[in-house]
Amino acid sequence: MIKCLRNVKALSHLRSSCPLDLHKHLDTTFLIILPALVQSVSKNMAQKSSRNLTITGDTGCFNNFINTVIPDEDNLIRESLSSLKPHERHQNVRAERLDGVGDWFLETSEFRKWNEGEDGSLEQVLFCSGGPGMGKTFMW
Amino acid sequence: MIDNLCDQVEEKDLAVAWLYCDFLAHKEQSATAMLGAILRQLVSVRGVPENIQQRFRKRFSDRGLRLPDMVGMLKTAISLLPTVYICIDALDELAPKSQQELLWSLWDIVRESPNTRVLFTGRSHVADEVKKYFVEAIIVPVSPTEDDIRVYLDAMLDRDTEPDAMDNNLRRDIMRIIPETISEV
Numbered sequence: 001m002i003k004c005l006r007n008v009k010a011l012s013h014l015r016s017s018c019p020l021d022l023h024k025h026l027d028t029t030f031l032i033i034l035p036a037l038v039q040s041v042s043k044n045m046a047q048k049s050s051r052n053l054t055i056t057g058d059t060g061c062f063n064n065f066i067n068t069v070i071p072d073e074d075n076l077i078r079e080s081l082s083s084l085k086p087h088e089r090h091q092n093v094r095a096e097r098l099d100g101v102g103d104w105f106l107e108t109s110e111f112r113k114w115n116e117g118e119d120g121s122l123e124q125v126l127f128c129s130g131g132p133g134m135g136k137t138f139m140w
Numbered sequence: 141m142i143d144n145l146c147d148q149v150e151e152k153d154l155a156v157a158w159l160y161c162d163f164l165a166h167k168e169q170s171a172t173a174m175l176g177a178i179l180r181q182l183v184s185v186r187g188v189p190e191n192i193q194q195r196f197r198k199r200f201s202d203r204g205l206r207l208p209d210m211v212g213m214l215k216t217a218i219s220l221l222p223t224v225y226i227c228i229d230a231l232d233e234l235a236p237k238s239q240q241e242l243l244w245s246l247w248d249i250v251r252e253s254p255n256t257r258v259l260f261t262g263r264s265h266v267a268d269e270v271k272k273y274f275v276e277a278i279i280v281p282v283s284p285t286e287d288d289i290r291v292y293l294d295a296m297l298d299r300d301t302e303p304d305a306m307d308n309n310l311r312r313d314i315m316r317i318i319p320e321t322i323s324e325v
Binding site for chain 2: 077085090110119125128130
């Protein structure tokens with residue numbers, strides 16, 4: 001799959017540097033093969049591709065399209081590692097959090113030892129324990 | 141706290157990853173997916189190391205990633221980083237199987253990677269589970285201070301959708317009695 005994506009990227013690069021007539025030909029090829037390729041990457045991306053194709057209908061946009069819809073290998077690996085999105089949840093928690101609430105925790109000797117301790121120290125693991133609604137998530 | 145750690149990233153050369161566990165997401169929150177989310181955060185800043193790319197190519201195309209693959213890749217990623225902080229919120233909200241697999245995997249990682257720090261939050265009954273794997277874990281009881289409660293109440297009263305129902309005396313009483321009462325509990 002990754003090899004396949006590389007080929008698409010290589011074709012994309014070729015497209016931008018090739019003579020005009022071949023350029024057109026490649027555009028057409030892209031129109032035909034791209035949705036299939038993208039579909040093989042993931043359903044999610046395939047949805048994006050068909051949306052983009054319908055909306056733009058413009059072959060000139062393909063370079064941007066390739067770069068945004070088909071990620072480079074690093075992005076592909078990152079996306080495949082997990083479907084969870086802790087960053088989104090963190091934005092929600094940040095939005096709810098009130099300035100100053102729970103800051104005292106950062107000053108406790110337990111947190112400081114955990115944060116500042118040497119590698120391999122006994123304080124490698126910290127467990128903050130509290131009942132429901134005791135502000136554990138507010139500390140984040 | 142996460143933001144505080146992230147603020148230290150440039151100054152102290154460390155990496156931070158975090159997770160929120162959720163009762164409503166038992167199905168999605170397998171130990172493999174959770175460790176994958178940690179790994180994704182750790183390889184987001186400096187790119188995916190070559191040996192992780194190779195392992196990923198081999199495993200992912202064979203049969204998908206499984207827990208031992210993820211643990212192995214995480215150990216590799218951590219070994220290439222300075223200090224790594226992993227923060228996991230609401231450990232008690234994980235399904236029991238995921239919780240045990242996650243704790244076991246983290247134990248395996250921490251044991252081999254002395255540059256790792258792990259912080260959990262959770263209800264007190266999971267402290268025993270954490271202690272099973274991390275005998276030396278420090279347990280810190282967390283409860284809001286009177287100041288925390290005052291800040292919270294102030295914000296809630298300011299957002300009240302019926303401000304006409306409030307007057308200065310009532311507000312003063314609320315701000316005095318509730319923090320005192322809660323901190324006595």
